[in-house]
Amino acid sequence: MKLKDLFLKTRSCRRYDESFHIGEETLESLIDLARLAASGGNRQPLKYLLYNAKEECEKIFPYLAWAGYFKEWQGPVKGERPSGYIIILGDKSVTDTFGVDHGIAAQSIMLGATEAGLGGCIIASIKRDELCEELKIPDRYEVLFVIALGKPVEKVIIDEIKDNDVKYWRDEQGNHHVPKRSLKDLILRL
Ligand SMILES: Cc1cc2nc3c(=O)[nH]c(=O)nc-3n(C[C@H](O)[C@H](O)[C@H](O)COP(=O)(O)O)c2cc1C
Numbered sequence: 001m002k003l004k005d006l007f008l009k010t011r012s013c014r015r016y017d018e019s020f021h022i023g024e025e026t027l028e029s030l031i032d033l034a035r036l037a038a039s040g041g042n043r044q045p046l047k048y049l050l051y052n053a054k055e056e057c058e059k060i061f062p063y064l065a066w067a068g069y070f071k072e073w074q075g076p077v078k079g080e081r082p083s084g085y086i087i088i089l090g091d092k093s094v095t096d097t098f099g100v101d102h103g104i105a106a107q108s109i110m111l112g113a114t115e116a117g118l119g120g121c122i123i124a125s126i127k128r129d130e131l132c133e134e135l136k137i138p139d140r141y142e143v144l145f146v147i148a149l150g151k152p153v154e155k156v157i158i159d160e161i162k163d164n165d166v167k168y169w170r171d172e173q174g175n176h177h178v179p180k181r182s183l184k185d186l187i188l189r190l
Contacts, residue, residue, distance in 0.1 A: 016150025
């Protein structure tokens with residue numbers, strides 16, 4: 001896939017075919033991409049937890065908030081929930097500030113997921129304390145992002161932004177629309 005096509009296809013996906021199983025080696029291959037990403041001061045303070053078992057996924061799901069603009073939607077229904085998760089942790093024994101390392105790592109994982117035929121969603125809205133307790137994550141680690149992964153069942157369409165409205169929306173067919181600012185709005189010529 002051409003790089004631009006990979007970027008176009010790498011959308012946040014929130015509805016999946018839950019019966020699909022993601023292999024451990026697929027999750028590991030995504031971390032192998034994140035491992036190569038840029039890191040402030042080359043400190044590489046990120047660690048990763050990988051989950052692909054149904055019972056593990058069921059444990060994680062309640063602590064995540066989905067699509068903040070969809071006030072009526074409680075997130076994917078049973079059968080459309082993620083088949084796997086990657087939790088990005090900051091290792092506080094390496095440094096106590098993680099800069100933008102986890103953003104770069106998350107996008108690397110998302111791009112790799114698309115290439116592997118998966119869809120994902122970076123989730124920052126997390127009940128962190130409860131999740132750490134549930135998964136017995138030691139204090140040494142800070143939960144930075146959870147990345148939900150699965151086989152997509154929703155279509156995501158990029159729209160041109162109108163009236164400066166950044167809110168994504170869903171049409172009657174269930175397609176998810178995501179408005180993106182135009183190139184001419186982003187590049188400043190001072
Ligand atoms: C730092 C960050 C945090 C995000 N947190 C959440 C979240 O908590 N829940 C969610 O459903 N989506 C979350 N998203 C996904 C965004 O809503 C999504 O990137 C945005 O709507 C644009 O859609 P796109 O990724 O398809 O371009 C997050 C994305 C980023 C980059």
